[in-house]
Amino acid sequence: MDQTHVEAFADAASDGISFDGIEAQVEGDSYAIETADGSATVVATDEFGDVAADYAPYVTNWYFWHATAPQAEPRWAFLRWLEGAETTPVPERYDALSDGRTTEWGELAVTVSLTEDGGRVYDLRHEADVGTAVDELDTYEDPAAARDVAKHDDRGRYRPLKTAPSLRAGWVFPSLDPAALVEAVHAFYPATVQNWYREREGQLDVTHWHETVERQTGIYGVVKTWDRGEGYEHVNWVAEACCDDSQCLKRREWGYDADTDLDVDGGDGEFPCREPCSLVVSAARKWTKLEAEEPRTYEFELTPSEKEQVEAIVDAVADGRAADIREADTSDGANRYRARFLRAKLFDDDGNLCGVETDADD
Amino acid sequence: MDQALVIAAHGSHLNAESSTPTFSHADTIRATGAFAEVREAFWKEEPSFREGLRTVDAEEVYLVPLFISEGYFTEQVIPREFRLDEWDPELWDSDGTSATHATLTAADTGQTVHYCGPVGTHDSMSDVIVQRAKSVTDDPDVGEGFGLAVVGHGTERNENSAKAIEYHAQRIGEMDRFDEVQALFMDEDPEVDDVTDHFESEDVVVVPLFVADGYHTQEDIPEDMGLTDDYRTGWDTPETVDGHDIWYAGAVGTEPLMADVVLERAADAGADVSGAIEQVRQATGDGNPATGD
Structure with a gap:
């Protein structure tokens, strides 16, 4: 913790702080500070810096989440989730982060650790490489490099579906800052953080199969004709073919229509699938023609x-x-x-x- | 207020390199810092058009289609998929090559979206074609003694496809830079198959007006023009065909100066990017104004 943290915290405390188990406000010429573990102090404003060290984890934690981490809600919430911030009090959390806390996101493994000044650093790698020494992996710093890592599978085949469980292993981004971590996650699994966040907030905008095919025009317009009002068995087959966890790590949340779920499993993925994707629509175009026979x-x-x-x-x-x-x-x-x-x-x-x-x- | 740029491109389920120019132009623009965020969204890749806007935090978004012509994609697919419900093609008031921009609200995110015309019909695209000719000949003064063929799809799916090709061919012709300039097509007359019939000049630069290299630019057109019998065996640059030296440039969309056209589109729609335009022209072109005149 350095002077920047203390000054920013003291500054914010003048408007009152209540965050992750610490409360601080100005009372007359003093700061009143209280933490979730029961510790309470009243200190003269000009002596705050002297006692701030006693609350260093709380102060640096507050600083990280307000001055360092990306403030856009989906990114902020994702980074908080990675370290269990909503469920783990600061002292326990800092203990865990000092050893590194690992969370899986699709085939990614994100390990968040504390930096010396109470910030965060993120190690991002394939889940299969958890435990492998960094110097045994291809090392990257720029999150844009994730685009190339994600492009082909380990047999050199192009991966048109980013969330297919075919991400190759053998690489690591050992020290990403929070904004770069979210960028890299976006490159591996675009928009998954945003849709996960919408779902958490109860605002995921699901577009079901029937509505999706009704929207199609051009060469995909023909898919409309596959829905004949005679049930949805064909959509069960599509989902079993394309959307099973063995094919895509998104958890399918769409059904035939808002009133009709499909009969096949939607998967267990952490992040939701909110509508049939372009690969599904494109394959459905082929099946619409074949199934007309x-x-x-x-x-x-x-x-x-x-x-x-x-x-x-x-x-x-x-x-x-x-x-x-x-x-x-x-x-x-x-x-x-x-x-x-x-x-x-x-x-x-x-x-x-x-x-x-x-x-x-x- | 923060401004974001979203570049909408086709992408591919089959060709790994289809999206490469999109990312590379986005990287160029990102490096200028002109936008708080620069994102790519794709018809065939991810993030999809449907989910492109939610990946940017800014409330104000400039949406630029990395497409060559005005028509089905720019007038139907992109506005629909980005949920610009108030869209009407009349808002661009275009004759097929004169699209401007329209300011709309995205129904799913509530963001203000300045929906711009495609890069392919912007005037500065003419200069990218010329820049492509300079790149492929490695001659910044290329023009005298050279013919230039601008090649496009033709009307197979969209009548405006041919209009964009003809528009730029005419504009470049008016620059009096090349001895001859011709618009040629894959599926209508004058056809690219007979490229040498259309030029007197011994040297001809051929620039396909496509966003990315792929089947058409790397297999179809080279074989049709007689650069090679089998695209897999490649061809020389220049390659001699019927006594002409053909300098085949590949897709114009891979030219780094394309990033400038994306910025020009955003600038026309009100984005504050003048510094970035200068920076990108210096880095990717020869520093001359992209509009040429």
């Missing part, structure tokens, strides 16, 4: 194992597991050799399964 009966001859193998291949692709199946693991139906054998045996020269043409009747 009428089913037909095809006849294929498969061995029981071949039927199961087709199911195993669909499962492996749907779960993003296909590339992880070992080359020689022929016990897995989605193994590449197994799939190639199936194709060699059952496809004709035009790629038709069992030689059955797709449009044989046309």
Whole structure:
């Protein structure tokens, strides 16, 4: 704590301070100071600096939240939440922060620690790297670097959905100030802090599926035709395909419409999803066209194992597991050799399964 | 009162580099400190258009579309998605290339939004095209002995798309800088496929009026012009086609001076950015006024 903290605190106390367990106000020529742990002091105004040291954690805490931390409400509330400020009294909180307090946000792990002068410093990394020494990770200082870290997964594939659980590990921002921390979090998970805050305040503006598709125009206008007033099973399938926690870390809060929840799980994420995103709408456009087709009966001859193998291949692709199946693991139906054998045996020269043409009747 | 800038761009589900120019121009403007906050919002990426405004704290926001032409996106999609409910295309009173700005209130955040015309139809865009020609030839005096082709989509989806291309081609022609200036299109006449038919000059600079490099600028147009049979094998700059040297510039939107056009749009709508404009011109152009005259 230095003179700046004391002066700012004394200055604010003239209007009265009541914050995080400390109360201070001017009474005549004195300051009256009282803390949540029962300590109370009355000190002459010109001697305040001498006793302020006794209240150093409270004074620096007040200073940090009023003079250092970003004041915009969503950011402020997020930073407060990261250190449990609304639930943990200052003395216990400072004990915890001296060792670093870690909170997960999607796949991010944020560790907030105290600085020497009672400020805060934030370590931001992948949750998988908690406990790894900083010098073993790629180190960044500029929060804008988060954009590049977030752009591709660990196999080099572009991540169009920022909240997909495919953030690569192996990097760290070891010492961000509070504003830079929130910037970096925004780069990894845009707008999640703002929507989380709105939800906490009971003001999350959810736009449900039906309303979202009704709004679409241009090439996406066709999605409107998929809602036929015959239920919402198709939207269950969309949400199961795209919005499951295995695909997106946002917690889905939208349903079919304001009166109709979906039957599939919305997920357990910390931050909410307030409407179908552009990836969902874009995929829905494809499904709207595909689902306009009428089913037909095809006849294929498969061995029981071949039927199961087709199911195993669909499962492996749907779960993003296909590339992880070992080359020689022929016990897995989605193994590449197994799939190639199936194709060699059952496809004709035009790629038709069992030689059955797709449009044989046309 | 704090002012914020939000740049609205298309982005992509498939192409990782689509948003790169947006971030890079935003970084340039951020560095000037002219706005309390500068944010990007995307149609296909995040934050989405729907959630772009809530990511800035300022009550007053300048919203600049990083789009080339006026039409579907600037007149329907962006105002709708940003919830500018009072929007009406009449507010811009544009003939297709003369959009100005409109001051509206966002229904979800209550912020005052100065909704600006797209960068592509601002007059200073002509100077970015010229700057792009300087960059690709590495010659600050490029012009004499050179032809310039400004290339666009054409009318496939939007008649104003061609208007923006023709508008800048005409303006650059009037500068008397290049021996010849032509507007060429991908899907209508005069077509970019026949680029050499349209120029007498041996050297021709070709500048596609696109925001980002992607399928059209890096695959389609180079192959159509005969720079290469297969985009994956690349091409030289310049590349010889039918006896002409073609200096293919790639998307104009990647030119650093584009940041100036974003600022010009905000300035036209009342943002206090004159210092920033000077700074950005010095850093990204040759210091001459972007409007050229």
